[in-house]
Amino acid sequence: xxxxxxxxTAKAIRLYKRTLADCEQTLGSDHPYTFRSRNxxxxxxxxxxxTAEAIPLLERTLADCExVLRAVHPDTLTSRxxxxxxxxxxxxxxxxxxVLERTLADCExVLGADHPKTKAARKDLATLTDxxxxxxDS
Numbered sequence: 001x002x003x004x005x006x007x008x009t010a011k012a013i014r015l016y017k018r019t020l021a022d023c024e025q026t027l028g029s030d031h032p033y034t035f036r037s038r039n040x041x042x043x044x045x046x047x048x049x050x051t052a053e054a055i056p057l058l059e060r061t062l063a064d065c066e067x068v069l070r071a072v073h074p075d076t077l078t079s080r081x082x083x084x085x086x087x088x089x090x091x092x093x094x095x096x097x098x099v100l101e102r103t104l105a106d107c108e109x110v111l112g113a114d115h116p117k118t119k120a121a122r123k124d125l126a127t128l129t130d131x132x133x134x135x136x137d138s
Contacts, residue, residue, distance in 0.1 A: 003015060004043070004044055004047055009044060009047050009048040010048070012044045012047070013041065013044040013045065013048060016037065016040045016041035016044045017041060019037045019040070019041075020034070020037040020038055020040075020041050023037045029064075030064065030068050032068070032069065032075060035061050035064055035065050035068075035069075035075060035079070036075065038057050038060065038061045039057075039058065039061050039075075039078065039079055039082060041057060042054040042055075042057035042058045042061065042082065042086070043082060045057070046082075046086055046089065051086050051089045051090050052090060054086050055083070055086050055087070055090070058079060058082055058083040058086055059083060061079045062076065062079040062080055062083050065079050071106065072106050072109070072110045074111070074117065077103055077106060077107055077110075077111075077117055077121075078117070080099055080100075080102065080103045080106075081100065081103050081117070081120065081121055081124070083099055084096045084097075084099035084100040084103060084124070084128075085100075085124060087099065088128055093128060096128055097125070097128050097129060100121060100124060100125045100128060101125060103121045104118065104121040104122055104125055107121050
């Protein structure tokens, strides 16, 4: 994440693509590390303002996480949260709110009210429901 955090999105995306290809080749498409790598690539796209490219990756990752890891696994919750915020970024606010409501409910039930993932989902849901205007980072 250091390239992405440093604002070097093009380099981060190249590295994420390579890592994802390596994970798929060595671990297979249903391995949790492969899911994380695909999620990282999607977040790189989002950071580069390429949210429309990130969304299909996040949708696939979420579907795979739910199928393999189940709906309340921490990686699944992270994928769902990232997808919700990506929907919001491209103006799909109603979908974002629905996905984030489910994420928050699952986080509260599984992780507890004070867990950082739960707090983040709660904060973002409050933002979306208080200010449902379209963001412009797509």
